[in-house]
Amino acid sequence: MQNNKTTFLFEAAWEACNKLGGIYTVIRSKAPAATKRYGANYAVVGPYFADKAEAEFEHVELPDSPIGKAVKYMWDLGLEVHYGTWLISGRPTAILFNPNSIKHQLNEIKGKISNNYGINLDYADELFDDVVAFGELTDVFFKKVAEYQEWEKQDMIIHYHEWMAVSHLSELKNANLPYKVIFTTHATILGRYLAMNDSGFYQHLPFYDWHKEASHFNILPQVSFERIAAQNCDILTTVSSITGRECTHLLGRTPDSILPNGLNIERFKATHKIETLHTESKEKIHRFTMGHFFHNYSFDLSKTIYLFTSGRYEYKNKGYDLTLEAMARLNHMLKESGSDKTVVLFIISKRPQHSINPDVLQSRGVMEELSKGVDSIANDIKKKLFIEAASNPENPKLPELNDLVDDYWKLRYRRALNTWKSDRLPPVVTHNLVDDSDDEVLDFLRTSDLINKKEDRVKIIYHPDFISESNPLFGMDYDQFIRGCHLGVFPSYYEPWGYTPLEALASAIPALTSNLAGFGDYVFNETNGSKDDGIQVIDRIFKSYHESADQMAEMLYDFVSSTPFDRINQRNRAERFSDHFDWEKLFSYYERAYNLATEKTHKK
Numbered sequence: 001m002q003n004n005k006t007t008f009l010f011e012a013a014w015e016a017c018n019k020l021g022g023i024y025t026v027i028r029s030k031a032p033a034a035t036k037r038y039g040a041n042y043a044v045v046g047p048y049f050a051d052k053a054e055a056e057f058e059h060v061e062l063p064d065s066p067i068g069k070a071v072k073y074m075w076d077l078g079l080e081v082h083y084g085t086w087l088i089s090g091r092p093t094a095i096l097f098n099p100n101s102i103k104h105q106l107n108e109i110k111g112k113i114s115n116n117y118g119i120n121l122d123y124a125d126e127l128f129d130d131v132v133a134f135g136e137l138t139d140v141f142f143k144k145v146a147e148y149q150e151w152e153k154q155d156m157i158i159h160y161h162e163w164m165a166v167s168h169l170s171e172l173k174n175a176n177l178p179y180k181v182i183f184t185t186h187a188t189i190l191g192r193y194l195a196m197n198d199s200g201f202y203q204h205l206p207f208y209d210w211h212k213e214a215s216h217f218n219i220l221p222q223v224s225f226e227r228i229a230a231q232n233c234d235i236l237t238t239v240s241s242i243t244g245r246e247c248t249h250l251l252g253r254t255p256d257s258i259l260p261n262g263l264n265i266e267r268f269k270a271t272h273k274i275e276t277l278h279t280e281s282k283e284k285i286h287r288f289t290m291g292h293f294f295h296n297y298s299f300d301l302s303k304t305i306y307l308f309t310s311g312r313y314e315y316k317n318k319g320y321d322l323t324l325e326a327m328a329r330l331n332h333m334l335k336e337s338g339s340d341k342t343v344v345l346f347i348i349s350k351r352p353q354h355s356i357n358p359d360v361l362q363s364r365g366v367m368e369e370l371s372k373g374v375d376s377i378a379n380d381i382k383k384k385l386f387i388e389a390a391s392n393p394e395n396p397k398l399p400e401l402n403d404l405v406d407d408y409w410k411l412r413y414r415r416a417l418n419t420w421k422s423d424r425l426p427p428v429v430t431h432n433l434v435d436d437s438d439d440e441v442l443d444f445l446r447t448s449d450l451i452n453k454k455e456d457r458v459k460i461i462y463h464p465d466f467i468s469e470s471n472p473l474f475g476m477d478y479d480q481f482i483r484g485c486h487l488g489v490f491p492s493y494y495e496p497w498g499y500t501p502l503e504a505l506a507s508a509i510p511a512l513t514s515n516l517a518g519f520g521d522y523v524f525n526e527t528n529g530s531k532d533d534g535i536q537v538i539d540r541i542f543k544s545y546h547e548s549a550d551q552m553a554e555m556l557y558d559f560v561s562s563t564p565f566d567r568i569n570q571r572n573r574a575e576r577f578s579d580h581f582d583w584e585k586l587f588s589y590y591e592r593a594y595n596l597a598t599e600k601t602h603k604k
Contacts, residue, residue: 007155007594008041009034012138014131014164016046017056017086017094021312023161023186025499028088029264030590033583035090037591041154043067045141047134048082048096057094059084066148071095073144079137089264095141099133109136117170119224128221135167146177155180155598162186163222166229173232180597183233184259187496189226191246193217195317195494202516202541205249227251235597240518241525243496257593260522261497262586265578268506274571278508281484282306284476289344291364291473292430292461295422297454299342305560306485310348310478311500313464315440319491319514320347322540322549324441326491327458328448329553334457334560341560343458346485347441348478351464352434356473360430363422364473370416377409426452429462430473482507486567487559491538491552492517501535508575510534510567512555514548515541527580534574 011034015024027044034042062068062083074081080101086094102109106129110121113132121132142158149156159182160166166183173181190213195201214223230236230251237257238244248254270277286301293299311318327345334341384404428445429436436442441462445451452459465471467478474481482488488504488511495517502519504511511534513520520537529535536555540548559567579585 005153005155006041007038007157009038009594010043010045010158011161012045012158012165013161014047014134016044017096018046018049018052022497022499026186026261027161029262030583030587031086031088031092032090032264033587035092037587043093043095044086045095045138047130048080048098053082053096056087057082057084057096058087066145067095069148070141070144074140097134097137099130099137102133102136103129106133109133113167117228119221121221123221131164132167139168139171142172142179143175143177151178157182157594157597159184160229163189163226167225169229170232181233182235182237182593182597183229184237185226185230185247185251186239187243188246188250189219190214190223190250192317192494193219196314201494205245208249210250234600235593237593239497240521242516242518242521257589257596259589259593260586261499262581262583263502263506265506265582270508271575274508274575275568277483278571281476281480284474285484288474291367292360293426293459295363295420296424296426300340303340304342304344306344306346307487307489308346308348308485309489313349313351317492317494319493320441322491322545322552323489324444325549326552326556328450329549330556331450331456331458333553333557339457341457343560345458345460347460347462348467349464350466353431353464354434356431357427357429359424360427361472366416366420370420373409373412373416377405377413380409381405428452428460429464431464433464479507482509485509487511490517491540493540502578502581505534505574505578508571510570510574512536512538512552514538529577532573533577534570535577
């Protein structure tokens with residue numbers, strides 16, 4: 001029998017209007033494609049935090065609809081619910097719940113869940129409590145919407161994202177309401193912990209005792225929420241076939257569908273300005289490089305290649321270990337070959353730190369003072385040279401420029417240079433870390449003696465903070481910083497999807513990834529992407545750690561040795577290749593999952 005109903009889609013996620021990490025990027029970038037297809041029949045559901053909502057959320061008048069009536073009902077109960085629009089492309093409807101408005105009932109809510117599902121929720125964690133309270137509020141909301149909904153006219157789909165949204169998914173399913181319920185896990189909680197602590201994670205995956213391991217890492221309640229949701233939803237999905245294996249072994253259910261992640265590529269497009277934007281941002285990075293290195297020694301900036309890696313600080317999972325190992329090998333290869341190229345690797349990852357290293361700031365400050373002095377000398381010479389030329393038209397010979405500089409400026413120039421000069425090696429880390437002695441990145445650099453010595457061809461800048469326009473070291477946003485680099489390096493060991501290489505490509509910057517990253521796996525199996533398209537995939541499945549490091553070092557050496565014309569060509573092709581990952585193309589995977597949920601329910 002043909003289904004002529006319209007569809008209403010809710011997307012419930014802890015990171016809706018709440019910027020934290022990758023899920024926020026997924027929901028936010030996908031929203032324009034969802035609103036294009038569903039229009040007013042699409043809404044996001046998330047938590048309300050005033051400081052986050054202030055910049056992203058706008059209240060609008062409550063409609064006379066099942067949703068409006070449900071919100072009004074909750075208001076009458078004294079619960080804090082906010083109805084409005086998310087201020088992003090597409091302006092989707094957003095319904096946000098303040099977890100604090102029901103915290104006074106938290107013990108009762110936890111007791112109910114514990115009795116129904118046998119989960120011990122004696123867990124003292126503010127985030128966890130917020131998640132449980134948020135789940136209760138969404139449960140009240142969805143059940144009340146169901147009372148007002150005309151089910152014969154419309155299919156209602158709830159798409160939950162990640163464990164933080166699903167504490168009450170099973171409660172809703174057990175109420176036998178006609179919702180079609182989809183759950184997407186973007187990374188299993190237990191998988192992330194195991195991968196960080198077991199070098200044989202993928203080999204051992206079929207043999208883990210999930211309950212024992214979750215208890216060991218003190219995450220049993222979170223993992224229990226995820227498992228119960230996975231087993232009770234109508235359709236289970238994840239973002240890559242790699243993470244699908246985790247679902248099978250750690251959640252007890254194989255996904256019904258794989259939903260690769262995309263971006264709103266149009267937001268990054270700069271087709272006719274690629275080289276202009278690259279050059280402008282690279283000049284700012286050049287200025288940082290001079291301030292950081294040139295007080296001790298200098299190198300040819302026109303022969304300098306900027307690489308970067310970034311993301312959450314997970315030394316092994318994010319592939320920082322492999323990146324540094326490959327850099328040490330690349331350094332040896334470049335020195336052995338007599339290369340005149342210099343490679344600067346930026347490691348951008350948020351870490352606990354006290355402040356920017358005073359030496360780094362001082363070096364930067366003295367360079368800026370030197371720059372101002374040079375500008376003043378140049379302006380003074382320009383004026384005097386013009387007067388000299390105008391006054392002596394019969395003498396075309398240039399005067400000695402040194403004679404045109406006042407003694408005052410000569411003295412300031414010499415003083416600035418003397419202050420600028422230093423015997424200290426340029427530091428590898430820009431900040432004073434809280435755990436300097438226990439930091440894995442610094443430990444590797446010290447052990448391998450990769451400490452920015454003059455003779456080394458590979459230099460390291462470890463920046464344990466976000467890059468923003470207010471940052472005194474760079475003076476530009478992260479997006480601009482990316483465009484000024486030459487290559488993004490992301491050889492992850494555990495990465496269910498991985499937005500960083502995709503964002504690099506969309507910004508017209510080539511990237512390396514690995515086939516253990518969902519994005520790399522998709523590129524390898526579903527596209528014709530290659531080095532010519534600005535993307536290379538390192539083998540971390542069939543190669544050992546050291547074989548992968550050798551492969552990566554060879555790829556990097558090949559890139560560093562390429563011509564400027566080759567790199568320009570790769571930048572242009574990288575941006576074109578990123579079109580594969582526009583939500584306008586990848587949203588079809590979601591539509592198929594929604595159709596699967598609808599068809600599955602109608603067949604029951």
